[in-house]
Amino acid sequence: MKVALLQGGRSLERGVSLRSGARVAEALSDIGHEVEVLDLGPDLVAKLEGIRPDVAFIALHGTEGEDGTVQALLDLLDIPHTGPGVAACQRCMDKSLAKHILRENGLPTPNWVTYSEAAIRDFGAASSFQRAVDTVGLPLVAKPASQGSSLGVKVVTRAEDIPGALMTALSYDNRAILETWVSGRELAVSVLGDQVLPIVEAIPTDNNAYDFEARYEIGGASFVCPAELSDEDADEVNRVALAAYNALGCSGFSRVDLILGDDGPQILEINAIPGLTETSLLPQAAEAAGVEFEAMVARIIDLAL
């Protein structure tokens, strides 16, 4: 089959995307597909029209690739693509919207407040910070409403640090959320088609509970898959994760990140197009389920058609 592999782009996660892409390209050609690698640019549509691929494999992360922009173009060009559709991408990419949908569906997610740059700049939203603290409590996590990985994420332990943390979060998006910090075990549940893959637990090494960037490094966290959980806990985590995946309308594959605290699992976010690099969690989970990377890539393609 002729597969257009979309990677790179101008998102801040370009680097991760290129690593995902390289790995996927290799797997695609190993399983016998004809691969055309495309870095997103002004000639994307022209190139896709020229190639007319049977399917597009989207190995893009962050804005444009993961927010439905590219998916909408592919729909218009009548080219099937991997991963969730336009609407699901938009819902996942917008953490605030995703959390509203989760709540509406009775699914657990930490309390939060959303601030847009405009609200702060034009409507004096800063004078509501105290209310925000009352709503979400301390410590809280400030994060951009729409970025993946650890970019722009800060833990706030003192109310007076909110402006600084919001400045950081708003550097990565024009909206930010302040979310209750939930302490507990960090879990990721990947879903491939209708299959819930084994739960991955990330255990930060050393004292870097608040250092999101450290986890990004090889050796910065250790990953256990399948996570060692009681049957009840595992069942509940899987139930909640699959319900979140469905509630947001995901298809193909996605990854649900949760914290398992004293009050059960709390959903942090759903990654419409999770990383596919060597350190990424979806491939680890697939592997633990006995699905090797090539087989996973093949399955992702099948699900797109």
Added chain:
Amino acid sequence: MAAPPPPRRPQTRSKDLERYASLFAKRTRVMRSSAMRDMMAITARPEVISLAGGLPDTSTFPPEAFAAEMDRIAKTSVAEVLQYGPTEGIDLVREQIAKVMAAEDMRIDPMDVTVTTGGQQAIDLITKVLIDPGDALICDAPTYPGAIPTFCSYEADIIQIECDSDGMKIDILEQTLAELAAKGRKPKFIYSVPTFQNPGGATLSLERRHRLVALAREHEILVVEDNPYGLLRYEGDPLPTLYSLDGGNYVVYLGTFSKILSAGLRIGWIVSPTPIREKVVLGKAASDLCTSTLTQDFAGEYFKKDRWREYVDDLVAIYRNRRDAMVGAMSEYFPHGTTWTKPEGGLFVWATLPDVIDTEDLLAKALTKGVAFVPGTGAYVDGRGASSMRLNFSGVKEDEIIEGIRRIGKVAREHLALYETMTGTDEMRLPPRPEDPEEER
């Protein structure tokens, strides 16, 4: 007929990663490929104006001069340039290095020169032969960002001494040396780029040069003088190098052809007293046996001709204009409260924005506007520099410099305005600092 595809290494699995993670030496833990670094992947896109590099503009080198050297090599010395060479470098190059150093009033014996694979290897070798894990070394604050990973990989205890527009503050150095001595410690060396410093752009004043050399003698500490930019002076009178003030007893000199000829040739050098040179040569043999004989031959013959001075003059004229364009654009576009250096030479301007701006945050915004710079924290080991940035003017043409600075200025002003809106309101009443046992870092 198409060749069959090469065999592939198997895909790395997550269990392999765990295995590798357990294999890595502790020193690699400081070598981070952080999210920030990943973010810089965007600078590879053609539409991005990168003021983040430290690149000389090699497009200015005359192709006919290049062709003439390669032609000569093809006709006369193919066998030699395809062969290994002496670890310390070929004699012709060492002689030419002595000549280039003479242009900055240094008199050296070519036999004291070790040719290295770029200036970076010079830093690496000196650190390798002098630093045991935990040994103290002193450097500028900010220091050359590329030196930090090298120092860290040898597990040095890095002590940074604050700089101002006259370079390293020698009073603080003196005090630091005394404090270390009181604890029975002595740094192995003081690393500095005294002339047109990377990243700060500052030049160590003559008075401080004398004092630094005197302190080195008094405390019997080596000074490693890294001087990649000395010949790229756009105005003012040259100052004597530390090496020439000291005569080479306590000062080890690092040089490079990267900024006056080519970074791609990878030729740098170390001038050091014989005992150090002998160790450096052993260290180099262990690293790479010798620097490319092909590029050494090219550079050696190139510097034999006096044309090299003209090329440096050309570069100086080009870079001076670019510096002026950058500094001029900064006055126009950067927010009030920003300070920056106006370097008399070198490749970099160092700007410090109002301290509520974190330049790593600003970089994220700037990248989405298609412009990149180096956030200041990379030049420190202790988190300082968060409001500063390094801007390179040598690798980008004037119109792009101006446009890049305009975009950075715009995002910085927007950023600042947002912060002021957030913190300037009277209604904002935040509670007193809560008890917080969990704040660890």
